[in-house]
Every structure is written in structure tokens, then in C-alpha cells.
Amino acid sequence: MKQKKIIAIILCLVLAFMIIGCQSNQQETTQQEVNNNTGEESFFTPGTYVGTASAHNGDLEVEVTVDENAIISIEIIKHNESEGIADPAIERIPTNVVNSQSLAVDSISGATVTSDAIISAITHALEQAGGDIDALKQKSDSAINEGETIEYTADVVVIGGGGAGLSAAVTAHENGANVIVLEKMPRLGGNTILSGGAFNAVNPERQERQGIEDSTEKHYTQTYEGGDEAGNPELVRTFVEGAPTALQWLESLGMEFNDDVFTVLGGMWPRANKPSTPLGTGFIDTYVNYIEANDGIEVLLDTEAVELIMDGDRVVGVNAKSFDDTVIVNANNGVIVATGGFGANPEMREEYNEVWADLLSLKTTNHPGATGDGIVMGIDVNASLVGMEHIQLLPMGDPISGSLSGNIEQGVENRIFVNKAGNRFVDEGARRDVMTQALIEQEDAFMWVIVDSHSYPTEDTKNNFNESIAELMEQDRAYKGDTLEALAEQIGVNSDNLIKAVEAFNDSVEAGNADAFGRTLFDEKLDSPPYYAGARVPTVHHTMGGLEINTKGQVVDTNGNVIPGLYAAGEVTGGIHGTNRLGGNALAEITVFGRIAGESAANAQ
Structure with missing residues (x-):
């Protein structure tokens, strides 16, 4: 019996050691898996x-x-x-x-x-x-950070660091307010910084020198009628009358514009003022320079506003998040919503779409942050929405990204569109919705923009997005031919059709009359080789609907009453452009109403 007990004890000890060894191995294996998942055991050669x-x-x-x-x-x-x-x-x-x-x-x-x-x-x-x-490539289970709660207070809180938000922030500061700007992206700029930069404003000094007759009344008529008279006339009037002053204000802050105006795609008239710096960088740089030179405006990047804080019926601040931190920003005077539209939110686009066959599959020119956040926050406080079904498409999207980059046109007057057969199919000076619908009806909803050396006198000449034609050709985003036949071969269209299209266009330029498509915007003939072509497709560009505002930039609720403490500016608002926004009106409009909202909020009681 004693011998059996000794054997049993030895067996138990052996079993115990085996269990401990297994547990140890299991722990080592688990740790090894964790190390592998975090990359700690993925040794490198330094x-x-x-x-x-x-x-x-x-x-x-x-x-x-x-x-x-x-x-x-x-x-x-x-x-x-x-x-x-x-x-x-x-x-x-x-x-x-x-x-x-x-x-x-x-x-x-x-x-x-x-x-x-x-x-x-x-x-x-x-x-x-x-x-x-x-x-x-294994997903690591990183430790969960609880974060902390950070609280701020300012006179005016601006949600969104694009053109509308920054113009509002600077104007509020000019009116004596201290300001906090919340931007959910890691950088300022929004859609403004990647835009073509065209700023519609009546500018006699520039226009008269070019022999262009214009007036705020013409700008009003074209804007109102160009949106099928669906815009709020008071807002349209406020916009067009404020645009020249807004242009002068930008110049007073140090922003520079070129000497000549031009007609931007869908702009309907040569009143687009072009910044001297590429894209929309001049706008953002101008605002950032002001912010850096003056105390009283704080910018919080990577900070996403999620909810408006209410005290009774008044908006008094914003709840936000920044990574793992909770951010509370109190507003003494008011909150300005300038979060942009919802062009980068396919589901929201489709929810409100009543016009286009399909908006889920289309790419967009918008930056990734344009997801309609401000509209959602507005709905939560009973804000009225207007014109949400009005969603603008452009015929000028890059075939891969949907962006405006790579567009070889330099102005409306000096280019034509042809389809895959090499035929023109629309008035290239028409409204954006008209041109896009015509493009959708072409084979594969695909077209070529055709220009000549009038647009690119050298291969170092850059487009409106700071890309040279040489760079675009190197990237196979543009093609060149010393003759129209050679260009047709490059892009795979029927050369006879392309030649006829160009010849008919040139005849109309020479005659100075409307052509077969009703086009009246001409400048130079396409008769100066080499010729260039760039591919374009439809893309979602602008959402005309959003929060309803009055001429003071105050947000209105569903009962028609002003929501105290809440203002809005830019593409997050609706009621200005109606069913269709004219090209070049956006940057002007967001500046006009950004300034209005900033002044109103700064002076609120």
C-alpha cells in the first residue's frame, strides 16, 4: 500500500508539472500571438x-x-x-x-x-x-483608452474649417468675439481648398477692361433663373449684392486675384475672378494667415462635432469628440454651423434624391468630410430643411476618382466635348445639370474634352488645378496629337467625326452666331495644333439643400421661428441656389454668408 501511495504521489506530481507546463506553453503561445498581432515579434533588419x-x-x-x-x-x-x-x-x-x-x-x-x-x-x-x-497584416487589439473630458468656452463656436467656417471665424473676430473652430478632419480647407477657385462677383474694374458688361441685377437674374426660381429671392439678392464687397474684403486680407475674369463651367457669364494661387489654397491661406497673426481664434483639428447643446430653446454649445477624448465647447453668443454639404455621403444623397437615376454608385468631387453632419445636428434641434432633393452633378469628374483634378479645360469658351464616337452632343456653355444629363445619355456616360494650344501654349502650362499638361500626359490622363487625325487615333474615336465636330465649331466661332446646340459662348477657334484630349465622366459636385436660414444667417425651425444662438453658412444651408448652382457662385456665396453669420453671432445678445 505504501509503495502504491508513493507511485500515486509521483504520478500526481508528474501530472501537475505537465499541467503547469501546458499552461506555461499556452501562455507563451498566447503571448506569441499577441506579439505577432502587434508586430513586436516581426523582427526587422535595422x-x-x-x-x-x-x-x-x-x-x-x-x-x-x-x-x-x-x-x-x-x-x-x-x-x-x-x-x-x-x-x-x-x-x-x-x-x-x-x-x-x-x-x-x-x-x-x-x-x-x-x-x-x-x-x-x-x-x-x-x-x-x-x-x-x-x-x-493581423489586426491588433490595442488597449482601450478611456480618454478625458476637455471643456472650452468662447463667444462664438464655428463647426467646420472650410471656406464658410473660416470666413465666419475671421469676421466674428473682427467684430470683437473670441472664437473656437472645430474641424473633424486633420487639416483645414474643406471643399474650398480643392476647388477650382472661381469666385463670381461683379467687378467693373476687371470686366470693363475686357469689354464685359455686367451688373448685380444680371447676376441676380442669372442666379435666380438658373436655379429655376426655386431659391429664396431675399437670399439670392443678399448674395449677389454682397459678393463684390466680399471680394474686396478678401483682397484687404491679402488675397490676390488675377487681372482678368473668365467664365467657369456652368457659370453663364464671364464674372469669375480667379485667385493667383492654385485651386482654393489662396482662400484658406488668407484665413490661416489672419488666425496666426491675431490672438483670439483657436482651431481644434481632428475634433468632430456630434451634438448641439441646448438650454431651453437656445443653442449654447457643442458636444464633440477628438479621438478618445470628449470635448465640450460652450458658446456665450452662438454656434455657427459650416460643415458643408453631403456630397460624400452616398446613402444620404440617395435618401433625398428625386431627380437622378442613381447617386449611390457615382463618385464625388467632395472631400471625405462632406457627409452632412451639420444637417443631422440641425434636424435634432428641429431645424427646417429646404431643397434637399436638389443635388448637382458635374460632367467633369475624373474617371477613376471622381475629382475635378485632371480637367484640361482652361475656360468655357475654348473647348468642346465629344463622345466615344467623336461627336459633339451638347451646348458646352449650358447649365451644369443640362450638360450632365446629356453626358449620362452618351455611351458609358463618357466624354473627351478637346482643346488646342490656345489653352496650352507650352507643355508646362498648368490647368486650373495646378497640373501641367505634360504631367497629365505622363500619367495617361491627357493625350496629344499634332493633328486631329493623330489625336483621334490616340483616344480611339472616329477621326472623320472629330474633324467635322471641330470644323463646325470653328464655323460658329467665325460667324459669331449660336451653333446647332444653341451655344453662344465662344472665343478662339480650335485651329492651333497641337490638340489635347482629356477624359471626363459625371460626378456628384454640390448639394443645394440644407438648413433654412434668413438674411442674417440665423437658422429657422420647422415652425418658421429663429432658433436662438444657431447660425449657418455655406453648403450646409439651402434656399439660395434653387435647383441648380451656377459655376463660380459657391465660393462667393460661402464667403458672403460666412461673413454675415460671423457678424451676427459676434453681436448677438
């Missing part, structure tokens, strides 16, 4: 490596530095991606990879192609470093 991947506008290169156990830094050293659209991906993806030590990071909405290219380039570099790519 050094700096360059990775390359194909992005939207050509090759993208990253420089990745690693030590034996970790990714130390990632820098994008070369890219040709579109400014504004790609910026959130360029700024966030490398940081997210370093912070998570993982390749399993999410793409940035609205910049998916660029996001994927950055991740591919980083992967290429880490392969050279000997990294365990499979392990790095």
Missing part, C-alpha cells in the same frame, strides 16, 4: 527602406525606418495625388501604421485609392526590411 506603389496619379514612394523590433518612422517622399482629396490619407495612414505597428489600418474614406497605395508602398519597404508581413 535601416531605412524605400517602398513604391502605383497610386491614382502615378507612382507613390515612402521611406520607412525600422530598428530590430519596431517601425520607427514613415515618410511619403514622392506622390502626384490630388491636393485636398488625398491629404487626409497622406497625413493619417503613415501615423496610424507607426502607432499601431501594424499594416491592418483602415483606408481613409474618399481617398481609398491613395490609402491602398500608401499601405502597399509601406508593405514593399517592410518586405525589404525582412518583416513578417503576414503578422503585420
Whole structure:
């Protein structure tokens, strides 16, 4: 019996050691899995490596530095991606990879192609470093940060750091208010910074020098009738009368415009003032320069407003979030909603769409943050909505991204559109909705923009988006022919049709009469080789509907009463452009009503 007990004890000890050993192995295995998931066990050969991947506008290169156990830094050293659209991906993806030590990071909405290219380039570099790519692609379960609650107070709180929000912030400050701007994206600019920059305003000094007759009454008529008289006449009048003053105000802040005005796509008249700097950067740079030179305006980036704070029937602040932190911003005077439209929210577009056959599948010119947040917050406080069904499409989208970049036109007067057969199909000076509907009816809803050397006297000449024709040709986004026959071969259209289309256009230019499509906007003939072509497709551009406001920029509720403490400006509002916005009116309108909202909020009791 004693011997059996000893054997039993030995067996128990052996079993115990086996259990402990199994548990130890299991713990080691679990830890190994965690390490693999966090990249800690994905050992590298220390050094700096360059990775390359194909992005939207050509090759993208990253420089990745690693030590034996970790990714130390990632820098994008070369890219040709579109400014504004790609910026959130360029700024966030490398940081997210370093912070998570993982390749399993999410793409940035609205910049998916660029996001994927950055991740591919980083992967290429880490392969050279000997990294365990499979392990790095595993999603890591990072520790949950509880965050903290941060509270601010200002006279005026502005939601949105695009053109409308910043013009409101600067004007409120000029009127004696201290201001906090909340911007959910990692940078300022909104849609303004990636726009073509055209600013419609009657400008006798420039227009008369070019022999152009114009007036605020003509601007009013074209805007009101161009929107099928669906806009609020008082708001339209306020806009067109305020546009020249807004232009002068921008110039007083240091912004520069070119000497000549032009007609922008769908603008209906040559009153578009063009900034001297590329795209819409001049607007944002002007506001940022003011903010940096003056105390009293604080900008909180990566801070997403989620709810308006109410005290009875009055808006008194904003609840927001910034990563893991809760942000509360109290407003002594008022809150200005300037969050933009909902062009980058396909589901919301389709919810309100009553005009177009399909808006779910179309890409957009808008930046990723244009998702209708301000409209949703307005609905929660019983704000009235107007014109939500009016959604503007452009015929000028990039076939891959939907953006405006790559558009080779320099102005309405000096280009034509042809379909895949090489035939013209619409008045290229018509309203945007008219041109887009005509394009949708063409084969594959696809067209070529045709220009000549009048638009590009040299291959270094840049388009309205700061891209040279040489760069676009290198990226296979534009094509060149020394003859129309050669160009037709390049783009795969019938050369006889293309030649006839150009000849008919040139005849109309010479005659100075409306052509077969009713076009009356002409300048030069297309008769100066080389000839260039660029592909375009329909894209969602502007949402004309939104929060209802009055001429003081105050938001109105569903009963027609002003909501105390709540103001709005820019594309988040409705009732100004009616069914169709004229090209060049947006930047002017957001500046006019941004200034109105800023002044009203600063002087509120």
C-alpha cells in the first residue's frame, strides 16, 4: 500500500508539472500571438527602406525606418495625388501604421485609392526590411483608452474649417468675439481648398477692361433663373449684392486675384475672378494667415462635432469628440454651423434624391468630410430643411476618382466635348445639370474634352488645378496629337467625326452666331495644333439643400421661428441656389454668408 501511495504521489506530481507546463506553453503561445498581432515579434533588419506603389496619379514612394523590433518612422517622399482629396490619407495612414505597428489600418474614406497605395508602398519597404508581413497584416487589439473630458468656452463656436467656417471665424473676430473652430478632419480647407477657385462677383474694374458688361441685377437674374426660381429671392439678392464687397474684403486680407475674369463651367457669364494661387489654397491661406497673426481664434483639428447643446430653446454649445477624448465647447453668443454639404455621403444623397437615376454608385468631387453632419445636428434641434432633393452633378469628374483634378479645360469658351464616337452632343456653355444629363445619355456616360494650344501654349502650362499638361500626359490622363487625325487615333474615336465636330465649331466661332446646340459662348477657334484630349465622366459636385436660414444667417425651425444662438453658412444651408448652382457662385456665396453669420453671432445678445 505504501509503495502504491508513493507511485500515486509521483504520478500526481508528474501530472501537475505537465499541467503547469501546458499552461506555461499556452501562455507563451498566447503571448506569441499577441506579439505577432502587434508586430513586436516581426523582427526587422535595422535601416531605412524605400517602398513604391502605383497610386491614382502615378507612382507613390515612402521611406520607412525600422530598428530590430519596431517601425520607427514613415515618410511619403514622392506622390502626384490630388491636393485636398488625398491629404487626409497622406497625413493619417503613415501615423496610424507607426502607432499601431501594424499594416491592418483602415483606408481613409474618399481617398481609398491613395490609402491602398500608401499601405502597399509601406508593405514593399517592410518586405525589404525582412518583416513578417503576414503578422503585420493581423489586426491588433490595442488597449482601450478611456480618454478625458476637455471643456472650452468662447463667444462664438464655428463647426467646420472650410471656406464658410473660416470666413465666419475671421469676421466674428473682427467684430470683437473670441472664437473656437472645430474641424473633424486633420487639416483645414474643406471643399474650398480643392476647388477650382472661381469666385463670381461683379467687378467693373476687371470686366470693363475686357469689354464685359455686367451688373448685380444680371447676376441676380442669372442666379435666380438658373436655379429655376426655386431659391429664396431675399437670399439670392443678399448674395449677389454682397459678393463684390466680399471680394474686396478678401483682397484687404491679402488675397490676390488675377487681372482678368473668365467664365467657369456652368457659370453663364464671364464674372469669375480667379485667385493667383492654385485651386482654393489662396482662400484658406488668407484665413490661416489672419488666425496666426491675431490672438483670439483657436482651431481644434481632428475634433468632430456630434451634438448641439441646448438650454431651453437656445443653442449654447457643442458636444464633440477628438479621438478618445470628449470635448465640450460652450458658446456665450452662438454656434455657427459650416460643415458643408453631403456630397460624400452616398446613402444620404440617395435618401433625398428625386431627380437622378442613381447617386449611390457615382463618385464625388467632395472631400471625405462632406457627409452632412451639420444637417443631422440641425434636424435634432428641429431645424427646417429646404431643397434637399436638389443635388448637382458635374460632367467633369475624373474617371477613376471622381475629382475635378485632371480637367484640361482652361475656360468655357475654348473647348468642346465629344463622345466615344467623336461627336459633339451638347451646348458646352449650358447649365451644369443640362450638360450632365446629356453626358449620362452618351455611351458609358463618357466624354473627351478637346482643346488646342490656345489653352496650352507650352507643355508646362498648368490647368486650373495646378497640373501641367505634360504631367497629365505622363500619367495617361491627357493625350496629344499634332493633328486631329493623330489625336483621334490616340483616344480611339472616329477621326472623320472629330474633324467635322471641330470644323463646325470653328464655323460658329467665325460667324459669331449660336451653333446647332444653341451655344453662344465662344472665343478662339480650335485651329492651333497641337490638340489635347482629356477624359471626363459625371460626378456628384454640390448639394443645394440644407438648413433654412434668413438674411442674417440665423437658422429657422420647422415652425418658421429663429432658433436662438444657431447660425449657418455655406453648403450646409439651402434656399439660395434653387435647383441648380451656377459655376463660380459657391465660393462667393460661402464667403458672403460666412461673413454675415460671423457678424451676427459676434453681436448677438
